[in-house]
Amino acid sequence: MPFCRTKCSFCNFASGVFSRALFDRYVGQVCAEIEAANDTARDLGGQLDCRVDSIYLGGGTPSVLAPDQLQRLFRAVRENFEVERTAEITVECAPGTISGEVIDALLGRGVNRVSLGVQSFVDKESSSVGRLHSRAITLDDIARLRSSGIGNISIDLIAGLPHQTEESWQLSLGETIGSGVPHVSVYMLEVDEDSRLGTELLAGGSRYHAHFVPDDDRTADLYLAACESLEQGGVQQYEISNFARPVTHGIGLRDSKHNLKYWTRQPYLGFGVDAHSMLFAGDDLHATGIEAVRFATPDSLEGYSAANDVAARAEQLLASRTLVNAQAALEESFFLGLRLNRGVSVTALKAQFGDQAIGSCSTVIAELIEDGLVEHWADRLRLTSKGRLLSNEVFARFLREETVDLH
Ligand code: SF4
Incomplete structure (x- = not known):
């Protein structure tokens, strides 16, 4: 979803503040893409299972759409796929956009989970990056979602925002834990070089608070403090950036079904601007040693909207297609699976x-264990807490090693 209320200073995702007149056309194009999904999968050589157990409407701020636009999107999904009765249906919302009308629209579409882009409960920090909400608005949104029956709420926080200190970060963590939400995501601030804050960090200036961005070491410390505080508050880490409370009266965590699909290499389909998909290869491609196909739509609204009909969209998707062979699938299994605490x-x-x-990776695994980045855990391999902090380095070393050994 490329639409937001304001543009956050650190973000260079293909989202922005567009006129509402564009929303309708965009929703129509996404619906057309959903309707063509079966043909698309076949044309790209993928297998499509029409049963759906997770729907996620995200990127940008979907809650800025009008209720009838949300309805059209969900109707298109339900008319073209078999949505399971117990499916997890999540919509990303910005605090302050969740009117009674939006809540009714979400409930009417079967939405049972909301991911709230809070980032910070300290108003000075959220406003410094262009967010319009306050702590009070966020807490009010959480209360209203709950009283309407949507208690499965996830809060996104960012470590390393301008003006953030150890004390202010503990305030945000304390509010998050105190709110009792079952799921929390914590990201270390990544400033895109081409964003306004990124430009200011490189070129200097004071408009976007670049002087007040904590350095990388302090941001890493804030992340570690979050892992510790959330754990103490009963919200357990299950992935590098994700934390969940145990399921009440049951076994397991209130983790995100949707995200688990990425990390465990299960197939998924994405629709809309900059949406990525992965399907297992159909029989013909599989016979040639291909395990899966990946494809994506253009990463700008302009590029996406340029495809006026089904044939033009199919051409865009075909141009983006990557064929995943066994070697690449093994690499993916390592670097996606290692994101999970269970490894x-x-x-x-x-x-x-x-x-x-697998044996071809033994050298790199031994090195990573020696460096304290990875550890054996029963028959599993998992990152240590140091490895979670340096995960990109771990993943790069796996990729390098496999490329050498498996060619
Ligand atoms: S960070 Fe999210 S809400 Fe902010 S501009 Fe980017 S997509 Fe929109």
Whole structure:
């Protein structure tokens, strides 16, 4: 969804503040893409299972859409897929955009989970990056969502915002834990070089509070403090950036079904600007050694909107298609699976890719263990807390090693 109320200073995602006149046309194009999903999957050589157990409407701020536009999107999904009765249906919302009308529209569409882009409960910090909400508005939104029956709420926080200190960060963490929401995501601020804040960090200036952005070491400390405080508050880490409370009266965590699909390499379809998809290969491609196909739509509203009909959209998607062979699938299994605290099962990977392919990684695994970045845990490999902080380095070393050994 490329529409937002304001543009955050650090963000260079294909989103912005567009006129409402564009919303309708965009929704129509996304609906057309959903309707063509079956043909698209076939044309790109993927297998499509029409049963759906997770829907996620996100990117930008979907809650700025009018209720009838939300309705059209969900209707298109329900008319073209079999949405399971227990499906997790999430919509990303910005605090301050959740009117009674929006809540009614969400409930009417079967939405049972809301992801709130809070980023900080300290008003000075959120306003410094262009957010319009306050702590009071956020707490009010949470209360109203709950009283309307949507208690499955996730809060996004950012470590490393301008003006953030250890004390102010603890305030945000305390409000988050105190709110009792079952899911929290914590990201370390990543400033896109081409964003307004990124430009100011490189070129100097004071408009976007660049002077007040904590340095990388302090941001890493804030992230570690979040892991500790959330754990103490009963919100357990299950992925590098994600934390969940245990399910009441049950086993397991209130983790995000949607995100687990990425990390465990399950197929998913994305629609709209800069939407990525992964499908297992159909029989013809599979016979040639291809495991999966990945494809994506253009990353700008202009590029996306340029496809006026189904044929033009199919051409865009075909141009973006990547064929994933066994080697690439193994690499993905490592660097996606290691994001999870439970890590990856070596037994399962051996069964899928063979002993030889996994054995080829033994040198890098031994090095990572020696460096304190990865550890064995029963038959699994998982990141240590140091490894979670330096995860990009771990993933790069796996990729490099596999490329050498498996060619
Ligand atoms: S960070 Fe999210 S809400 Fe802010 S501009 Fe980017 S997409 Fe929109």
